Amino acid sequence: MVTWNNLDTLKSYDKLKELKGHVDIKEAMAGENGAKRVAEYTVPMASGLNFNYAAKQVDDEVLNVLAELAEEQQLVDKFEELYNGAVINTGEQRLVLHHLARRQLGKDVIVDGVNKRDFYVEQQKKAADFANKVHAGEITNEAGEKFTTVVQIGIGGSDLGPRALYIALENWAKTNGFDKMEAKFISNVDPDDAAAVLNSIDVSRSLFIVVSKSGTTLETLTNEAFVKDALVKAGLNPSKHMLTATSETSPLAKSDDYLEAFFMDDFIGGRYSSVSAVGGVILSLAFGPEIFARILNGMADEDKLATNKNIKENPDLLDALIGVYERNVQGYPETAVLPYSQALSRFPAHLQQCDMESNGKSVNRFGERVNYVTGPIIFGEPGTNGQHSFYQLLHQGTDIVPLQFVGFKDSQIGTDVVIEGSTSQKKLCANVAAQIVAFACGKDDENKNKNFEGGRPSSIIIGDQLTPESLGSLLAHFENKIMFQGFVWNVNSFDQEGVQLGKLLAKRVLAHDTDGALKAYSDLFEI
Numbered sequence: 001m002v003t004w005n006n007l008d009t010l011k012s013y014d015k016l017k018e019l020k021g022h023v024d025i026k027e028a029m030a031g032e033n034g035a036k037r038v039a040e041y042t043v044p045m046a047s048g049l050n051f052n053y054a055a056k057q058v059d060d061e062v063l064n065v066l067a068e069l070a071e072e073q074q075l076v077d078k079f080e081e082l083y084n085g086a087v088i089n090t091g092e093q094r095l096v097l098h099h100l101a102r103r104q105l106g107k108d109v110i111v112d113g114v115n116k117r118d119f120y121v122e123q124q125k126k127a128a129d130f131a132n133k134v135h136a137g138e139i140t141n142e143a144g145e146k147f148t149t150v151v152q153i154g155i156g157g158s159d160l161g162p163r164a165l166y167i168a169l170e171n172w173a174k175t176n177g178f179d180k181m182e183a184k185f186i187s188n189v190d191p192d193d194a195a196a197v198l199n200s201i202d203v204s205r206s207l208f209i210v211v212s213k214s215g216t217t218l219e220t221l222t223n224e225a226f227v228k229d230a231l232v233k234a235g236l237n238p239s240k241h242m243l244t245a246t247s248e249t250s251p252l253a254k255s256d257d258y259l260e261a262f263f264m265d266d267f268i269g270g271r272y273s274s275v276s277a278v279g280g281v282i283l284s285l286a287f288g289p290e291i292f293a294r295i296l297n298g299m300a301d302e303d304k305l306a307t308n309k310n311i312k313e314n315p316d317l318l319d320a321l322i323g324v325y326e327r328n329v330q331g332y333p334e335t336a337v338l339p340y341s342q343a344l345s346r347f348p349a350h351l352q353q354c355d356m357e358s359n360g361k362s363v364n365r366f367g368e369r370v371n372y373v374t375g376p377i378i379f380g381e382p383g384t385n386g387q388h389s390f391y392q393l394l395h396q397g398t399d400i401v402p403l404q405f406v407g408f409k410d411s412q413i414g415t416d417v418v419i420e421g422s423t424s425q426k427k428l429c430a431n432v433a434a435q436i437v438a439f440a441c442g443k444d445d446e447n448k449n450k451n452f453e454g455g456r457p458s459s460i461i462i463g464d465q466l467t468p469e470s471l472g473s474l475l476a477h478f479e480n481k482i483m484f485q486g487f488v489w490n491v492n493s494f495d496q497e498g499v500q501l502g503k504l505l506a507k508r509v510l511a512h513d514t515d516g517a518l519k520a521y522s523d524l525f526e527i
């Protein structure tokens with residue numbers, strides 16, 4: 001049986017606080033010591049990935065206390081409760097079942113007589129069957145022509161994850177013959193977002209998926225109407241081009257305006273929903289069902305590692321614990337995710353929602369304000385581009401920002417060129433290796449303007465190539481890291497009350513039900 005306690009009630013936390021500044025990473029990474037750390041401080045992940053934490057400010061003493069904290073806070077036990085169907089989402093009194101959508105880790109989870117694993121598999125098969133029929137030309141437009149394009153209409157968790165995963169594999173799919181359909185995304189209520197996508201496609205050959213778990217999101221419903229208007233103006237019947245992915249209780253579920261409806265339940269939160277119909281329909285249409293299944297397999301293989309109580313064999317838990325040490329003991333408010341892979345260009349954006357919407361909380365799971373900091377600010381851009389943007393601050397700024405690099409030995413497309421003795425891929429990899437050492441070891445210079453203090457921590461997840469499996473394992477790693485950190489902080493990582501107020505005020509503005517500052521701002525826009 002687990003107990004839910006605040007971080008500052010733990011004896012191990014008191015011990016951890018005593019270890020502030022315990023490791024000088026500049027010293028620890030110098031010379032041959034550094035080489036030994038790089039070899040030693042690494043943990044295998046799934047799908048051929050490895051989590052290397054040599055440049056993090058930890059040593060065996062810190063790691064031992066982190067292991068005590070994991071045990072005292074019952075982190076893996078709480079994960080077991082979660083995947084066995086406990087009500088972990090206390091804010092909404094819901095189960096949290098996104099792991100079950102990729103593979104069953106524990107017991108059967110039965111809700112109202114329904115086996116939830118069977119439900120998820122059934123919806124994945126429904127999406128696969130539909131996609132196969134579209135690819136085979138068995139489902140066509142009214143003129144009998146094959147559909148060539150699929151457009152997802154959604155926002156937040158109904159956009160960020162699926163979009164990041166699509167972009168991550170778009171070129172891999174083209175290179176390996178899995179580019180079945182072109183995919184586009186409409187998310188913002190800004191009319192230029194929808195108009196630009198509509199201007200870029202042949203709407204007569206396009207399917208549109210209206211994706212909204214709640215079925216009530218203003219932007220998504222507005223963009224659905226926007227697209228329907230364009231279809232009608234093109235002389236087309238919208239109901240022959242529109243699909244929906246929604247919860248069974250949403251208003252969209254009852255509408256017969258759709259060619260097909262795919263369902264998710266209330267137990268997979270939006271920011272964790274790429275494994276549900278939210279990601280499954282568009283990814284199965286774009287790449288084929290087998291590729292979506294391979295992503296899920298990569299996720300499930302990483303989840304399995306997360307059930308290990310030995311933190312040195314559990315990369316997701318270890319990354320989470322080091323992050324807590326950096327946030328709560330070292331006092332770093334931010335962290336950056338820096339993938340040295342252009343294909344992962346939208347991955348940091350997805351992690352911003354997944355992490356900050358999960359752990360950006362100041363009350364615990366019982367509604368009591370906590371007396372310690374919780375979720376960090378997440379940002380990031382692909383390397384090497386970030387090096388030409390914000391690395392100045394990262395290297396010489398007054399704030400230390402812990403860094404999370406991701407890198408692959410091989411590109412996806414394979415086209416490369418040797419210039420001055422090295423390929424572009426080698427240049428990319430050389431840069432990320434160099435950055436880790438530059439941040440950790442710095443460079444002494446009498447001219448303080450040219451001095452690099454070093455001592456700036458980073459980790460790297462490194463793999464051979466970004467494939468469906470390694471992408472899945474990478475995503476699961478961060479989802480599980482966020483979950484474990486939420487358990488450490490004793491917050492409910494699975495609701496999002498903080499996004500509701502803005503929506504309510506926007507509705508008041510549009511209804512001209514305003515006063516004070518709200519009216520004043522509305523007047524500025526002449527609403």
Ligand SMILES: O=P(O)(O)OC[C@H]1O[C@H](O)[C@H](O)[C@@H](O)[C@@H]1O
Nearest residue numbers: 156157158212213214217270499
């Ligand atoms: O999928 P929907 O119900 O349309 O919700 C879309 C998004 O809206 C909200 O703002 C939440 O913050 C997100 O977690 C959610 O993913």
